Amino acid sequence: MQTRAEIRKHIRLSRQQLSLQQQQVAAEKLVEQVLLLPQFNTSQHIALYLTNDGELDTSLLIQALWQLNKQVYLPVMHPFAPGYLLFVAYNKNTLLQANKFGILEPYPECQHIIPLAKLDIVFTPLVAFDNKGNRLGMGGGFYDRTLSQLPNKHATELVGLAHSCQQVAALPTESWDIPLNTIITPDKIWQFS
Numbered sequence: 001m002q003t004r005a006e007i008r009k010h011i012r013l014s015r016q017q018l019s020l021q022q023q024q025v026a027a028e029k030l031v032e033q034v035l036l037l038p039q040f041n042t043s044q045h046i047a048l049y050l051t052n053d054g055e056l057d058t059s060l061l062i063q064a065l066w067q068l069n070k071q072v073y074l075p076v077m078h079p080f081a082p083g084y085l086l087f088v089a090y091n092k093n094t095l096l097q098a099n100k101f102g103i104l105e106p107y108p109e110c111q112h113i114i115p116l117a118k119l120d121i122v123f124t125p126l127v128a129f130d131n132k133g134n135r136l137g138m139g140g141g142f143y144d145r146t147l148s149q150l151p152n153k154h155a156t157e158l159v160g161l162a163h164s165c166q167q168v169a170a171l172p173t174e175s176w177d178i179p180l181n182t183i184i185t186p187d188k189i190w191q192f193s
């Protein structure tokens, strides 16, 4: 089995090599898949991410959610608790600033922060996944740390978004890795619990 570092390197390279057209098609299919998600209609507060490093493009999905009057939130690196994420409301007028990784984030103003447990769905980026719902991220542990604080994991749907090329046969996991309930690729919804 490859190490986590080897898998990250190899899969990041494959997704960075997807063409703009492949990314565009994937973004359109993602919207269709998310609308088919059984939990979608009853979900109002939805965390997403802005695309980086060849990740599945969420821009069309965010537009679709705004049109459906869903509340969208983005992860922000916690200013006082290193390694943790806050989720902050995101709409058409939200001002964004780049964090230390160059990823755009809203300003973490108190009145725009949602408590983690109030999120109905958290869509996470990922580097690699397997057919058991295991997730390998970029290696910061940000989602693992933050999601470990959920009081009742079953009340929040944890959904990984990925290109099909990010699937691996089996991921080496660690005790702190938080598995996903669902993984969505442009062609398929995988539900694990």
Ligand SMILES: Nc1ncnc2c1ncn2[C@@H]1O[C@H](COP(=O)(O)OP(=O)(O)OP(=O)(O)O)[C@@H](O)[C@H]1O
Residues within 6 Å of the ligand: 135, 136, 137, 138, 139, 140, 141, 142, 143, 144, 145, 146, 148, 174, 176, 177
């Ligand atoms: N709940 C936690 N408490 C403390 N440290 C943690 C926790 N979860 C993960 N970490 C630390 O974070 C580091 C990176 O974890 P890991 O390799 O699983 O990241 P990742 O899942 O790829 O990243 P991310 O969650 O940001 O997508 C590890 O060294 C691990 O010890």
Ligand SMILES: [Mg+2]
Residues within 6 Å of the ligand: 135, 136, 137, 141, 144, 176, 177, 178
């Ligand atoms: Mg992890």
